[in-house]
Amino acid sequence: MSDITAAPAEPLRKDRAALGGAPGIAALRHIAPPAPPGPMSNALVFGWRAILKFRHVPEQLFDLVMTPIMFTLLFTFVFGGALAGSPGEYLQFFLPGILVQTVVFNSVYSGMGLSTDFQKGLFDRFRTLPIWSLAPFAGLMVGDLLRHLIAGGIILGIGLILGYRPEAGVIGTLLAFAMLLSIGFGMGWVFIVLGLLVRTPMTVMTLGFTILFPVTFASNIMVDPATMPGWLRSFVEVNPISLMATALRGLMSGTASLSQIGLALIGPVVLTLVMAPLVLWLYRRR
Amino acid sequence: MTNDASNLAICARGLVRRFGDLTAVAGIDLDVRRGMIFAVLGPNGAGKTTLLRMLATLTAADDGTATVMGHDIAAAPQKVRASIAMTGQFASLDEDLTGRDNLMMLARLWGFRGRAARIRADELLAAFELSGAARKQVKDYSGGMRRRLDIAASLVVTPGVLFLDEPTTGLDPSARKGVWHLIRQLAESGVTILLTTQYLEEADQLAERIAVIDHGRKIAEGTSRELKAATGSGVLHVSLADQSQLEAAAELLAARLGSAVQRSPEGAELSVPAGNAADANAAIAALIAAGVSVADFRLGAPSLDEVFFALTGQPATSETPQNPEEAAAS
Incomplete structure (x- = not known):
């Protein structure tokens, strides 16, 4: 209202500029909170944030797919012939496995992201907002699933170019991706817990890969365990990662049995049931 | 209220x-x-x-x-x-x-x-x-x-x-x-x-x-005014011409005025709460009589820094970064 009296406006503005202040604050409307949004709406905002990150930091995609692409090329062309007779035959065996590995490895990044957010104090802001307390994690999951879809799509695309053919066709591939997302969802919780417990993102990564390397290599992702020593084979056969890879192979080649699918889902279901309440507890305690 | x-x-x-x-x-x-x-x-x-x-x-x-x-x-x-x-x-x-x-x-x-x-x-x-x-x-x-x-x-x-x-x-x-x-x-x-x-x-x-x-x-x-008043009516600031006399001067002032003496980090400056001008005057006279060469002195209202010192017995550290990591990072 005082803006109408034009005379003092000019010197006043100069005055404020000299103070280095923000002349607009006084004009800022008082805003009362709108109707409180529901938990779903809160979660979607965090999902939107994850999507924005892709736009602003596209290079993160590079991190996500470089390792699996290198693995695919190396294993197919360097070891493929020796392991399966020909690179083409090996790729047919290896591709569903590397999809599982991609998703499992990429779950580490959500733990790193979380640890970064905590370190930067971003969560302090979120926790002083009147929102559903689990919304940030739900949003993190949305971002994760998106990352898994994109990375999985790129690896599958490269596989198709190199000659991989999913015998179960489009339906089988879609089912396989649904399975991949379930795996990613389950594994995500592990690294959210790690992100909550560990102070620095680098430590989350180091710890994550220290756990994941032995578990993914001592599985049937790369080679048939038939030639492994007995003690190792008995571990590989019950390793949840092997069960996941077996189910994915089955789904993509159209030979999956219900029991294979069920066994593969045990890991993600158990992880969700155990880790989700743990996340809530750790978060509230922090 | x-x-x-x-x-x-x-x-x-x-x-x-x-x-x-x-x-x-x-x-x-x-x-x-x-x-x-x-x-x-x-x-x-x-x-x-x-x-x-x-x-x-x-x-x-x-x-x-x-x-x-x-x-x-x-x-x-x-x-x-x-x-x-x-x-x-x-x-x-x-x-x-x-x-x-x-x-x-x-x-x-x-x-x-x-x-x-x-x-x-x-x-x-x-x-x-x-x-x-x-x-x-x-x-x-x-x-x-x-x-x-x-x-x-x-x-x-x-x-x-x-x-x-x-x-x-x-x-x-x-x-x-x-x-x-x-x-x-x-x-x-x-x-x-x-x-x-x-x-x-x-x-x-x-x-x-x-x-x-x-x-x-x-x-x-x-x-802010109340806190300053709580430390007494004023603070006596003394600058010395010779920094080597700092400790001796500080001890003398503390004994005379019955309050803790704050030493400025730059060296030859002391400040101490003084009840009133007469006490301050007597303290300065005692310093000079003891052979301390006083370059400058004044009696003023205490700054919050002095208030903090009077309340805690230690200077408020203000300009140092919170931790060494930050200092290294900046």
Whole structure:
């Protein structure tokens, strides 16, 4: 209202500029909170944030797919012939496995992201907002699933170019991706817990890969365990990662049995049931 | 002025927080009237941040109670959150997102939908002179811009109480003045502000009331004038011509005036609370009689720095960075 009296406006503005202040604050409307949004709406905002990150930091995609692409090329062309007779035959065996590995490895990044957010104090802001307390994690999951879809799509695309053919066709591939997302969802919780417990993102990564390397290599992702020593084979056969890879192979080649699918889902279901309440507890305690 | 519950923005009784063996906050009472700027002043590690975090529902209190805008922090944290905002010591922003995206994200979390969120974000950006940088990622912002955006992020919905944890730490003098100006404007608009600071000048400049905190306890509270008055009528400042006489002079002054003597870090300056001009005069005469060459002396009202010294027996460390890592990083 005082803006109408034009005379003092000019010197006043100069005055404020000299103070280095923000002349607009006084004009800022008082805003009362709108109707409180529901938990779903809160979660979607965090999902939107994850999507924005892709736009602003596209290079993160590079991190996500470089390792699996290198693995695919190396294993197919360097070891493929020796392991399966020909690179083409090996790729047919290896591709569903590397999809599982991609998703499992990429779950580490959500733990790193979380640890970064905590370190930067971003969560302090979120926790002083009147929102559903689990919304940030739900949003993190949305971002994760998106990352898994994109990375999985790129690896599958490269596989198709190199000659991989999913015998179960489009339906089988879609089912396989649904399975991949379930795996990613389950594994995500592990690294959210790690992100909550560990102070620095680098430590989350180091710890994550220290756990994941032995578990993914001592599985049937790369080679048939038939030639492994007995003690190792008995571990590989019950390793949840092997069960996941077996189910994915089955789904993509159209030979999956219900029991294979069920066994593969045990890991993600158990992880969700155990880790989700743990996340809530750790978060509230922090 | 009565401090009944209805005109108190914050009312805390016996707040305690321990971290293992360390008691960060050891029983603090606080009454903050609505609409005022209240400063919590103290050195690093005094418990300021922990106190703020308890009131902002970020850290649970081990003992004691508090209400913020009439809501109990333990029983109704969600209601407290709906009426506060907090700007922490380090910019709590998503560095990968643009300034506008950060504000839109918060507006949406508060429940603004679609266009309303964008409008609110743009209003805030304009008010804080950040419109030009709206589409820049926050990681490319200067320190002053970050701090402004961080405060803007606390005003998406006008809070009843705004908590500011060391709002000007790490800012250059001109950015610091800008933030001060902003805090005053906010208070004028009716927002209660509780800020922590280790800068005595900042508390003196901004706050209507000041609580001095040390080792988790409130050691004094009042207006800046009251705190200064509590140290006596004045402080005697003495400059020596010969720095080697510093210790001898300090001992003599302490004995004469019966108060602890503060030594300036630059060397040959001493300050000591003096009851009145006659005492000060006698002390100076005694110094000269003892052969101390006095270059300059004056009697003045105590600065908050001296108040802090009188209250705690140690100087308030103000300009040193919080931890060595930060110093190395900057």
